[in-house]
Amino acid sequence: MPASEGLSIGALARRTGLAVSAIRYYEAQGLISPWRNPGGQRRYQRADIRRLSFVMIAQQFGLTLPEIREVLAGLPDNRTPTPADWKKISQGLRAHLDQRIDTLLRLRDNLDGCIGCGCLSLPKCALYNPDDRAKAHGSGPRYLMGDAPEG
Amino acid sequence: MPASEGLSIGALARRTGLAVSAIRYYEAQGLISPWRNPGGQRRYQRADIRRLSFVMIAQQFGLTLPEIREVLAGLPDNRTPTPADWKKISQGLRAHLDQRIDTLLRLRDNLDGCIGCGCLSLPKCALYNPDDRAKAHGSGPRYLMGDAPEG
DNA sequence: GTAATTCCTAAACCTAACTTTAGCTCAAGA
DNA sequence: TCTTGAGCTAAAGTTAGGTTTAGGAATTAC
Numbered sequence: 001m002p003a004s005e006g007l008s009i010g011a012l013a014r015r016t017g018l019a020v021s022a023i024r025y026y027e028a029q030g031l032i033s034p035w036r037n038p039g040g041q042r043r044y045q046r047a048d049i050r051r052l053s054f055v056m057i058a059q060q061f062g063l064t065l066p067e068i069r070e071v072l073a074g075l076p077d078n079r080t081p082t083p084a085d086w087k088k089i090s091q092g093l094r095a096h097l098d099q100r101i102d103t104l105l106r107l108r109d110n111l112d113g114c115i116g117c118g119c120l121s122l123p124k125c126a127l128y129n130p131d132d133r134a135k136a137h138g139s140g141p142r143y144l145m146g147d148a149p150e151g
Numbered sequence: 152m153p154a155s156e157g158l159s160i161g162a163l164a165r166r167t168g169l170a171v172s173a174i175r176y177y178e179a180q181g182l183i184s185p186w187r188n189p190g191g192q193r194r195y196q197r198a199d200i201r202r203l204s205f206v207m208i209a210q211q212f213g214l215t216l217p218e219i220r221e222v223l224a225g226l227p228d229n230r231t232p233t234p235a236d237w238k239k240i241s242q243g244l245r246a247h248l249d250q251r252i253d254t255l256l257r258l259r260d261n262l263d264g265c266i267g268c269g270c271l272s273l274p275k276c277a278l279y280n281p282d283d284r285a286k287a288h289g290s291g292p293r294y295l296m297g298d299a300p301e302g
Numbered sequence: 303g304t305a306a307t308t309c310c311t312a313a314a315c316c317t318a319a320c321t322t323t324a325g326c327t328c329a330a331g332a
Numbered sequence: 333t334c335t336t337g338a339g340c341t342a343a344a345g346t347t348a349g350g351t352t353t354a355g356g357a358a359t360t361a362c
Contacts, residue, residue, distance in 0.1 A: 008359095010308060020309085021351055029349090039358045041309055060258060065349075090262065097259050104252050107211065111245055161338060171339085172321055180319090190328050192339055216319075 006035070006043030016052045023052070029065045031055055031072060047080045054086070061097050157186070157194030167203045174203070180216045182206055182223060198231045205237070212248050 013020045026032050027042075032051055034042040051072070058068045074089045075081045164171045177183050178193075183202055185193040202223070209219045225240045226232045 008308075019351075022349085024310095025350055037358095039309085041358070057262070059349095094259070094262055097255065097262065101252065101255050101259065104248065104255065108245070108248050108252065111208070111241065111248065159338075170321075173319085175340090176320060188328095190339085192328070210319095 006037075006045060007048070009034075009042045009044070012044045012048060012052070015049045016056070018052060018056070026052070026055065026065070030069050031065060045080065050081075050086065051075075054089075058093055061093060062100060063093075063096065157188075157196060158199070160185075160193045160195070163195045163199060163203070166200045167207070169203060169207070177203070177206065177216070181220050182216060196231070201232075201237065202226075205240075209244055212244060213251060214244075214247065 007015070009020050009023055012018075013023060016023075023032070024042075027034065032044075032048060032055075034044045034048070037043050054072070055065075055068055058071065059065075063071070071089050071092055074092065075085050158166070160171050160174055163169075164174060167174075174183070175193075178185065183195075183199055183206075185195045185199070188194050205223070206216075206219055209222065210216075214222070222240050222243055225243065226236050
């Protein structure tokens, strides 16, 4: 057993499948907060395995790290989260997922319209919808189509 | 009217809503190929408006630029694409969209299972599925969970 | 007790998809 | 004609989400 109780970062990495560097990065982003042993090394609780697992799932669902941090803020910080706590924030994830699915379904309908007429007429297409944040990355403002009537 | 026929890059930018810099970038990525006027400036065809619109839509659907280039390769290069040509490649897009939607629906089912038991037990969750490439970016191997049984 | 691991920090590097900047040329209007 | 607005290229900067590297310090294994 280790000098001070708790998991080392390497052990946590093995348990979650994450790289050690990724775990440190998540800490820098405020997603996880280990304590330090007398020698200055990070020590984690067993509950942190679940916490990081949650992070990975949320990422699959397309949430950004800041968004995930928000969701995790719904957990109690004065005690180890219970299954009920996890259930609660997982339901928030579910809502997020539903929204993404709805968006894609709407895009699909719109695309069908475009395919139907063969004209690829943009104003009918989904791009007008400013709520569609399916666009993951890329920096700067890419304001979505003013018009492209093909004159 | 311009010295040599065709749209200037600025005009194309106005018609599509894209930034001039983005259009040049797409050219560097092989998504569009203007010709040059005697002064060395880019000139575009009207059909290029539609081409760029297609690029924007495909991006909304989550395709990367290399993937979009592949799809666009399905257009004829010896003549201006007809509505039928666009329809054909749009249907490829539709298949791609369907796949993304299926993936998310599957994720949702899995999440429901996790919420149901409240345990957030990872092996039951979606992350085991190596086909889920919903994960857009980030470099290097982030091998998805070996195990996290919370022992 | 010492060698081999593991961990630490800070800073640099990576990819995708662009934007910004610098310095210069082309084109269009009065 | 001359000025101003577009355009050109090449290179550097940006964001997200990490990884890699460098140079030490703490732990663990023998």
